[in-house]
Amino acid sequence: MARPEYRxxxxxxxxxxxxxxxxxxxxxxxxxxxxxxxxxGKDGWLCSRHRNPDEVLSASNPETRFEAxxxxxxxxxxINHSGMVSGPGFKMxxxxxxxxxxLIVTARIELPGGATQEQS
Numbered sequence: 001m002a003r004p005e006y007r008x009x010x011x012x013x014x015x016x017x018x019x020x021x022x023x024x025x026x027x028x029x030x031x032x033x034x035x036x037x038x039x040x041g042k043d044g045w046l047c048s049r050h051r052n053p054d055e056v057l058s059a060s061n062p063e064t065r066f067e068a069x070x071x072x073x074x075x076x077x078x079i080n081h082s083g084m085v086s087g088p089g090f091k092m093x094x095x096x097x098x099x100x101x102x103l104i105v106t107a108r109i110e111l112p113g114g115a116t117q118e119q120s
Contacts, residue, residue, distance in 0.1 A: 006031040013044030021045060063108040070094050070101045079103055 006025040025031040068079045077094040085092045
């Protein structure tokens with residue numbers, strides 16, 4: 001006989017959004033003690049589209065940019081609390097660069113034929 005599964009489901013709190021997330025636990029005690037219950041139960045959960053809306057690419061927001069500067073801590077270099085940063089098409093091993101190196105990642109969309117959101 002299969003063990004019961006204890007679920008915790010939240011729907012995005014942004015008006016009209018139906019995105020949801022489900023957390024699964026093997027015991028009711030784990031579900032009751034979960035971070036998700038305390039954090040999202042009190043404040044509500046936002047999906048990735050609504051958590052940081054300026055990062056969502058669209059016809060009206062065709063470009064976004066991320067910047068971080070490397071720093072030394074206890075003899076090691078980090079960017080964003082990591083010694084290695086990667087994304088689509090790039091990898092950066094922070095120790096390969098001097099402290100203060102700036103990582104700039106830009107993402108841009110180009111719609112076919114100069115279309116805009118109203119035209120598509």
